[in-house]
Structure formats: structure tokens, C-alpha cells
Amino acid sequence: MSEIAASTSKGHIEVKNFSLAYETIEGAVQAVTDTQIHVKPGEFVSIVGPSGCGKSTLLNAVAGFLKPTTGIVTVDGERVNGPSAERGMVFQQYSLFPWKTVRENVEFGLKMRGMPRSQRERAARTLLGLAGLEAFEKHYPEKLSGGMKQRVGIVRALATGPKVLLLDEPFGALDAQTRVIMQQILTNMWQRLKISVLFVTHDIDEAIFLSDRVYCMTARPGSIKAEIPIPLERPRQQSMMMSSEFLALRRGLMSLIREESLKAMGGEINDMGMQGLNIELHGHSLADVI
Amino acid sequence: MSSPALVRHPEDSMPATALAEAGPAPAAIAPPTTPPSFGTLALRWYRLNRAGLRAAAIGVVSLLAFLMVWHLLTTYRVVFFVRFTNVPSPLAVYASFSKAIHDPKFLMHIALSCRRIFIGFSLAAIVGVPLGLIMGRFKLVHEIIFPVAEVLRPIPAIAWVPMAIMLWPTNEQSIVFITFLGSFFPILVNTLHGMSLVDPVLVRAAQCLGARERSIFRDVYFPASLPHIFTGLTVGMGVAWVSLIAAEMISGQYGIGYFTWEAYSLVQYADIALGMIAIGVLGLGSSVLIRGAGKLVMPWRTT
Numbered sequence: 001m002s003e004i005a006a007s008t009s010k011g012h013i014e015v016k017n018f019s020l021a022y023e024t025i026e027g028a029v030q031a032v033t034d035t036q037i038h039v040k041p042g043e044f045v046s047i048v049g050p051s052g053c054g055k056s057t058l059l060n061a062v063a064g065f066l067k068p069t070t071g072i073v074t075v076d077g078e079r080v081n082g083p084s085a086e087r088g089m090v091f092q093q094y095s096l097f098p099w100k101t102v103r104e105n106v107e108f109g110l111k112m113r114g115m116p117r118s119q120r121e122r123a124a125r126t127l128l129g130l131a132g133l134e135a136f137e138k139h140y141p142e143k144l145s146g147g148m149k150q151r152v153g154i155v156r157a158l159a160t161g162p163k164v165l166l167l168d169e170p171f172g173a174l175d176a177q178t179r180v181i182m183q184q185i186l187t188n189m190w191q192r193l194k195i196s197v198l199f200v201t202h203d204i205d206e207a208i209f210l211s212d213r214v215y216c217m218t219a220r221p222g223s224i225k226a227e228i229p230i231p232l233e234r235p236r237q238q239s240m241m242m243s244s245e246f247l248a249l250r251r252g253l254m255s256l257i258r259e260e261s262l263k264a265m266g267g268e269i270n271d272m273g274m275q276g277l278n279i280e281l282h283g284h285s286l287a288d289v290i
Numbered sequence: 291m292s293s294p295a296l297v298r299h300p301e302d303s304m305p306a307t308a309l310a311e312a313g314p315a316p317a318a319i320a321p322p323t324t325p326p327s328f329g330t331l332a333l334r335w336y337r338l339n340r341a342g343l344r345a346a347a348i349g350v351v352s353l354l355a356f357l358m359v360w361h362l363l364t365t366y367r368v369v370f371f372v373r374f375t376n377v378p379s380p381l382a383v384y385a386s387f388s389k390a391i392h393d394p395k396f397l398m399h400i401a402l403s404c405r406r407i408f409i410g411f412s413l414a415a416i417v418g419v420p421l422g423l424i425m426g427r428f429k430l431v432h433e434i435i436f437p438v439a440e441v442l443r444p445i446p447a448i449a450w451v452p453m454a455i456m457l458w459p460t461n462e463q464s465i466v467f468i469t470f471l472g473s474f475f476p477i478l479v480n481t482l483h484g485m486s487l488v489d490p491v492l493v494r495a496a497q498c499l500g501a502r503e504r505s506i507f508r509d510v511y512f513p514a515s516l517p518h519i520f521t522g523l524t525v526g527m528g529v530a531w532v533s534l535i536a537a538e539m540i541s542g543q544y545g546i547g548y549f550t551w552e553a554y555s556l557v558q559y560a561d562i563a564l565g566m567i568a569i570g571v572l573g574l575g576s577s578v579l580i581r582g583a584g585k586l587v588m589p590w591r592t593t
Contacts, residue, residue: 063494063498065494082497083497083498084500085498085499087498088499089494089495089498091494091495093489093491095489095492095495096495097492097495097496098590099513099514099588099590100590108499108501108509109500112499112500112501112502112505113500142590142592156499157499160499160500
């Protein structure tokens, strides 16, 4: 696929001095504050954090759906002003067009670029073949399992040869076994296409297994709490998840996130009063008890 | 034959790799070495379609029972709160039907009603669907048109009859206008409803794939709204018939509604029932047509 191979050494994402606030009747609510992240060309970077920390907000800003309140988002030095085919996106809710067959879904981006029918049919078939979906090209998405739908979603996002691929908890709705296979498929495609990936997840194992680097976010208002390089060798095997190196990384990230989750929850729980939950703190902090 | 049992599903010939991933994979059935006998196939078909056959059988019995009750009530001229003294029996209606079917005047009544429905309903769809789509997409258009539509919508089409007669130079035009009004609002409202339910994630997905306003409208908003548009068309068709019959009874000279009313004035009781049944059959036929069109236009919908 020439149009895909062309994306080599492109896709440098930079987010600088980023903050984003929502207007509500009670005033502005800060979702993300004072955040800098970057993804080097061809790098696989994950963002993890407690739920509601604004990691999806950050990703949506990179995609161009949300405008930063302050700061700037650039890809290869160009400012992001709105959604574009240069930044492919995969959503948790699959988001396939139900009225298009699997192949028509994959062809959509190419059609938008004005590629002639026969050419885009061939391109879509090739891509579907890579994902083991050629037998389903004429099926409507409704007939597919969750894993297949998400494979189509990834293939569709990659079909136009974007510079970067953004994934918003793409495997969150899948069962554990399917998720592992999907992670392998995504890794394979990423290595083949040499594309930059920004991956949002709340699954720590997934983040470590897939990434070159992991950003850990704080509780709301979200900002970057830590940046953890993942020096694990590639290609990575499932068995690596038992290695001491992996487990050490996991322990480190786990404690970072737990701290933040407790901070996020702690506020609520203290406000409600511990008696209601039948938890006696006896002078310990909430983190010690849980 | 298109029964599910006899159709070979494409899954049967899927490579094993494609199925490796967890999912509701169909249990692999080893293909029989010899083709199954007719008896086996028939039995299998019966087993797969048992529910449908049962419904059809009960439906036939229930219709026959309805005819039987009608026959008995009219034969014995039962008077029990309602009076069946003058109600025509099924046989009398059948006799009048076999006479009418050769009567060019009766056929003309039917043809005229169908033409009015066709013109009125088509106009309503041609105006209502695009207007709903545009109102759903462009806030300003919605803000301008919606209040007017909300004020006019609760007025039943029949209440428009005097106004329609004043507005339009011919009777024919005013009847078509009434039919148009009857179907217009259900079509508009359902199209709008469909537009409001379009999943914003699909719009985002399209934008990420490089779709601009026009393609988003054509490839996302329109197909996403189609199921509701067809609901609107079905409801609109029903209301179109209601409005047409009422308008014909009041101001018509021809048409199946006028035929039914005239039968009453002329004391031809069997023709009243014949007119009613004809209206029912025509209404049913037109909604079947719309449902069929819906299936053609939305092949992705299995139900």
C-alpha cells in the first residue's frame, strides 16, 4: 500500500501548555489543566489515569473535536483546527456505519478523498485481508462480534494512511481473550505501518504491553502526573507480562493511579461521611484502609 | 425458495483463521456427504418455521371465526345494544363485490381515490422529508419553521375542509390538499425525530475520515434517519387515508369515501360494507408497499 507506506517518519504530535474548561451554569469546570505531552514520529504512547481525569478530553482535542481553552496542539508543526483524515480515530463504541457493509465502511475515507471505485475496492480488500476479515467484506456491522467490529474500525481509520492513529479505550468493551488478540493485531499493524499512536486506556497492563511510553494523569482536573518509558523489548510476547521487568513497571504505575483514584474518590467518600459506608478510619488515611 | 433452512450461509465457507477470535461463532456442522433427502429438508424447514406457520394457521382460523360471527349476527338479526337488523351479511357483501368488480364506475371510484392518495402523499413526502432533514441539520431553519409547524400540526386535516374549499379552485385540488396535510406532519415530525437521534460518534467518525458537510449529510444523517423517515411515511400513509375518506365524504363527487357515503344515502347497505372493506384493503396495501420499499432501501436492517 503505497499511500500507507508514505506515512513513515511523520506524525509528530505536540501538546503544549494545554488546558480545557467546560462552561456550566456554576462557572467554568476545569477538565484538563497545564498539560504537555508529545508523541514522536512512529512512537506508541498511552495515556492512563483514573476515570474522569480528562484523558479522553485530551485525545478529543488532538483529534480536533474540542478546542483547547489555552495552549496549542500541533501535528508535524501544523496547528490542529478541526477533525481531519490526517488523524485517524478509533472509538470505544465501534462507530461503524450500520448502513454500510464492512468493505464500504473501510472504503469511506478513500471515497472522501476521491479515489475511484475500483481502486478503493482493491485497497479495502487488501487491508481487510491483513486483519483476517476478507470473508466478511459484504456483511453489515450488526452481524459481527465486538472484536471484529473493532478490527474493522481500526482498518477503516488506517485506510486513508493517516499520520497518527488516536484510540479512545478501543478495547474497553471487549472480553479479556478478545482484547489480548486485538492488542496483538494492533501492535502488528503499528509496526508494519510505522505510524504514531496515541492510545487512551484505563487498563495498566494494556498500556505497558503496547507502549513505548506511558503518561499517567492525575485526578480531575487532569494533568500529567508522570511519564514512564517502557523499555521492554519488541516484539513483545504475551509471556512477557509475567516477567519481573513488566511486573515492576506495573507496580509503579498501579500505585500512581491508585493514589489518584483515591484522591478522586476520597473527596466524595469523606463528604458522604464514612459511617454511611460502615468504614471506621481510626485515624488512618483512606489509602491505608483500602 | 428463500426459507432460512435452505439458504447456505456464507459463514459455512469461512476460513478457520477468521473464526479464531472469540465470538458467537456458529457451531460447525460437518457437511453431509450425501445431499439430504426431501423428507429431511421438509422436516428441517418445518422445525425452523414452526412459529411462523403457527401464527399463520391461527390467523386464518381467527379470520374465519370473524366471518362466522358476522354471518350469524346478521342472519339472526341480533339486537343486543347494537342493532344488526340492517347490517348486510358477508354473503350479501360478496354478491355486491362480484357485481362491483365488473362495474367501471366502482373501479373509477377506487382509481380516483388511489390517485388522490398518490399525489397528496407523494407531495407530502417530497416536501416533508427534505424539510425535516434540513430543519434537523440547520438550527436557524428549525427555529423559524418549527413554531409554525407546531401551531398547525394539532389541527386535524378534516378541520381544513372548509378552508381548503376556499383556497383551491377545484374540489379535486382541495381533496388532494387535505390528503397532503394529513400525511405531511407525521412525515415531518418523524424525520426530525430521526435527525435528532443520529449518533454524534458516527458524525465524528465521518469527520475523522475526511468527510465534509455534504457527505456527512448524505452518508451519515440521511441513512441514520431512514428508519424514522419510514416510520413517518407509514404513519403518514395511514393518516392520508383517514383524511382522504373524510374529505371525499364531505366534498367529493367521486372516490371510495364518496361511494361509501352514497351507498348509505341510497340505502344500499351491502355497498357500505363493501366500501369499508375496500378502504381497509387499500390502506393495508399501501402500507405493505411502504414497508417493502423500506426493506429495499435499508438492507442492513434485519427486522
